[in-house]
Amino acid sequence: MGLLNKLDDPYNAGGIVLGVAEDILNWGRAKSNWYMQFGLACCAIEFMAVNAAHFDIMRYGNIPRSSPRQSDYIIISGTVTLKMAERIKILYEQMAEPRYVVSMGSCANSGGPYWKDGYHVLKGIDKILPVDVYIPGCPPRPEAFEEGIIKLQEKIQMQEIFKKRAKIAREDAEKNQSNILTV
């Protein structure tokens, strides 16, 4: 990014900023992450502490949304039972792209204390959803959660939008062509 030289500025010192479109889009997306207002178990209690005045997650641009259609990311905050796993999958599918998953605490990461003998617990949310950030802890401290949010922001900031789309389109075209050839 850079400012145009005022002397050469044909727009009469209009304060134009030049930059890569991807960076600006990612900057906006990373700094206004809306999460789904949704909690599962005791990690959700810790998550409420992150929401409250002392830690104040809203200063990272995180606002709770009550609808999955308006959410950018979902926090799996607690034990995922098999009964709940199906519901979480439905919630995740309702979210609009691009969407992210934050796995919070041992239970969501790997099953936690239930990993061996829990007949009813999914051993890690990554068995059914693609996870972007894992936050360790049982439950994680609010500081750990904040670090997770910063990691997610870094990840979003690094993303390629246009190149990725072109790449996917190219791959699809190649795939279709090869299909046609084989048929």
Next chain:
Amino acid sequence: MTTKEIFDTMKQYLGNDVIEVVTPDAGDEYIVVNAEKILDVAQFCRDFDEFAFDYLTLLSGIDCGETLGVVYHLFSTKNHNKVVLKAFVPRENPTLHTVERIWRAADWHERETYDMFGIVFQEHHNLIRILCPYDWEGYPLRKDYVAPTEYHGMPV
């Protein structure tokens, strides 16, 4: 009122519906009740003035190997007495009459006992699983339960 005194009074009024008092090495003393007569015993425990067990603290299941059992923890808010009743049912056909009409609290407790142990409470108005999904197979808290390896395509 001790468990023994409660048992003696019950024996006097109910005869063979109550079987014995057991004093285990650890835990509460309990009265073993004839499972077929559980409704009469429960009715008596609530309505008899000396007992007035108007509060069902807990209803849960146990697996004793060859038999399954149901445990009733009763409390009287009037006399401040408490008592533990146990009724044992055979493993092959574990059926028992519901006490839902006597203590409303039994409704969900019986559903949970059915969910976890497969004990069927006759004449319960809505005996369906309460914690596990409706299509779950087996009864998880039985000792011989084998956990599934997969549920709806998700590895367990």
